[in-house]
Amino acid sequence: MNDLPIYQSIALDLAQRIANQEFPENSKLSGRSLLTSQYHVSSETIRKSVSLLRDAGILNVSQGKEITIQSREKASEYLNRYNDYLGSAYSLRQELEQLLREKKETDAKFDALIAQVINYSDRLRNLTPYNPVEIEIRPGAHVIGKTIADIRLWQSTGATIIALRRDKGVTISPGPYVQLQIGDRLVIVGNGDVYDKTAQFLNAPPLSEKEGEEGQESQG
Numbered sequence: 001m002n003d004l005p006i007y008q009s010i011a012l013d014l015a016q017r018i019a020n021q022e023f024p025e026n027s028k029l030s031g032r033s034l035l036t037s038q039y040h041v042s043s044e045t046i047r048k049s050v051s052l053l054r055d056a057g058i059l060n061v062s063q064g065k066e067i068t069i070q071s072r073e074k075a076s077e078y079l080n081r082y083n084d085y086l087g088s089a090y091s092l093r094q095e096l097e098q099l100l101r102e103k104k105e106t107d108a109k110f111d112a113l114i115a116q117v118i119n120y121s122d123r124l125r126n127l128t129p130y131n132p133v134e135i136e137i138r139p140g141a142h143v144i145g146k147t148i149a150d151i152r153l154w155q156s157t158g159a160t161i162i163a164l165r166r167d168k169g170v171t172i173s174p175g176p177y178v179q180l181q182i183g184d185r186l187v188i189v190g191n192g193d194v195y196d197k198t199a200q201f202l203n204a205p206p207l208s209e210k211e212g213e214e215g216q217e218s219q220g
Helices: 007-017 032-039 043-055 071-080 085-122 155-156 195-204 209-219
Strands: 060-063 066-069 133-136 158-168 167-172 186-190
Touching: 007 043, 007 071, 032 043, 043 060, 133 195, 155 158, 155 195, 186 195
Parallel strands: none
Antiparallel strands: 060 066, 133 186, 158 167, 158 186
């Protein structure tokens, strides 16, 4: 659909209002200044619109610039010249209204889902055995400087690392070669008493040389 000049679009709108008898024949049309404020355009644009309708025999403009509705029939004829344009405009309006209705429905569903998620999260926070918890690595912990693979966390505690917080950054599912540092916060999941076991395991002091040898022998 090709866009019409603004003054022509306003002329069409006025013709439609006349055809709908919003402005009856022989009635006076509001002055140009009022039309300017109604359509939010300049007085020159209104002058062009009125001139089009005057030339089409729809309006009569007196010497004193009084505007009178002259013919409803000619207003209808004028509209018929633009059937394709008006049909396209109507079709676009219907499509827009349909999209707005669908958007409203989608927004309502989205809001309802968010409310459900929040509701379930609040209810199940203390019930699910797999609720994620964070454990901070403190100074003196034996895991400092070791990689995630080195500490064999799952084998020792049953916990699974799902994220690592370091300073302001977050690493999702950190790899096995990430070295742990003081202040790192491991986000873990597990069941039962996994939090206590993992906190105790991660922040245990380093083993003495003798304990380390004994541990290696027992593993062997």
